Amino acid sequence: MKLHEYQSKQLFAEHGIPIPHGQMTMNASEAKSIAEELGGRVVVKAQVLVGGRGKAGGIRVVNTPDKAEEAATQILGMKIKDLPVRKLLIDEAVDIKTEIYLGITNDRTRRCPVMIASAEGGVEIEEVAKTNPDKIVRVWIDPLLGLRDYQARYLAACTEMPREHWREFMSITKGLFQTFIQTDATLAEINPLVITGDKGLMALDGKIVLDDNGLFRHPELAEMRDLDEEAAEEREARKYGLSYVKLGGEIGCMVNGAGLAMATMDVIHLYGGSPANFLDIGGGASAEKVAAAIQIIIRDPNVKAVLFNIFGGITRGDEVARGILAALEKTPTKLPMVVRLVGTNAEEGRHLLAKADMETAVSLADAAQKAIAAAEAVEES
């Protein structure tokens, strides 16, 4: 789960990291009054959960409250990478001397957090990694020991941090580490961390990604989820404990198990089709869950045919069949459907579905080819 800049910076501030004075708003006239309170010269920043806001014109520095209102009106009317801007952060403008990158994430291969710093702040770290890899320093943090002082000093030394700022920098690295640990984050990033002309170090921009599996420990963070920033289908799917990703093709898929769901997409592609979605109904799915999954799939206007691929284990074939029939009774559809059921109670499931007008397949390859043919037939008719 991604947090907005204003949310991330708030969490940084709670862990002792200095941030600019500022406030989030959803309307332009309020942007003006916030700018007045902040002394006139402010930065108006679009709050959307994608990168590249600056390049898209979603970040503007203005000198007066009137200009802030004007910029806010413009930015609130924008779409950045297809996401409409609904929220703005109005921050005091600060006098930037130097920009640094400071972030922490998990290193899967070393199985521990890694803190990353670079004297090349203000640009995406992936960019720096490509163009100037020598400018990136990393310290790996023992999960049982936590971040140690010498590691923070090493980052300060390698980013050519002026010595008078080392104390402050070390306190910020600790604050960042604490934010990361205490929110169960998988990424916490300050970019840029700036040395200002008069106010010391400050986190000018921030980004936090939370581990969905850790959210049960943080109900207050779970509430920060911005529902506007998610596809409606993904939101609906989560409500039912389904894992769904929209892909844009024309063969809707419902599969049990994430690996098999990906393999099903790949096989559809292999035979010249394009999958409309990834959808994993999970293990032991009930008829109700299956029905919800089908509704989500057939609501997608791109879908021309639906493929069910169920390998029964904990999931029972008859239960899935009942879910399919219940969903179709509730929401009748003319979309052609191809079913492949194997494993636990598959025979019973196939028997139930034989009554409905549904094509069955003996293998994944067979199912994919039948679904593709059915989708093409729909297009031609």
Added chain:
Amino acid sequence: MSILVDKSTKLLVQGITGREGLFHTARMIEHGTSVVAGVTPQKGGEWVMGGKVPVFDTVKSAVEATGSNTSVIFVPSRFAADAILEAADAGIALIVCITEGIPVQDMMKVRRYLDQMGVRLVGPNCPGLLSPGTAKVGIIPGDIAIAGNIGVVSKSGTLTYEVLHALKQNEMGVSTCVGIGGDPINGTSFVDTLELFEADPHTEKIVLIGEIGGKDEELAAAYIRDHMTKQVVAFIAGKTAPPGKRMGHAGAIIEGGEGTAEDKIKALAAAGVMTADQPEEIPGLLQ
């Protein structure tokens, strides 16, 4: 005839009195696994499986009373990291964690602690282990595979079943199937499992089933190139997965251009590993 689990396995089930625990304990016993004990806090003293398996409050007391050497964990995600540590502290040598949804920071601590103790963990978020006809620890349906000399190692659940099913249809048997799980931080890796298969005299060929995310398949490719004498064939799921989106498994995500199926297939090919375009082609590659 197998790695990790066999007739010497004396299994303990953590979370045995839950719905999943009871259901799968019965299946494991049916498959010939020796289930010697169960643990559910505050239910010590009860018996399950028709009075055949005693339940204990703690893993330590269960191990002391039964000599259990392997544990399988079915407890809910918020208690699972603690359950793994409890098993390790009680002297269990092999822990198989089925539970999905353990926070990654918990797993990093657990993994570091287990490494220090020299305890092996399989999973979490995995279907467990199956040595067909000998022993089963976890949830892999016992009837979809027959005994034989092919080792299977996989990050996935039902995709593994698909491959086992295809092998069985071609009358190809399996020594052991190891589900290592789809989480970003797990216990046993592809490389660890390949090492065990390479050393196992009953395993002749290996099927590796990977997916997008991380570098475990690339590390496996390097290991195969440098250390393996046995044939390995592969399937990698997620060729059509978009970057930046988590595909069901917590670990299945292409991030910062890393973890694509293309890179993995390329690395495997460079190590002489043939990768199937679809699961049903795997038996053909093994012939």
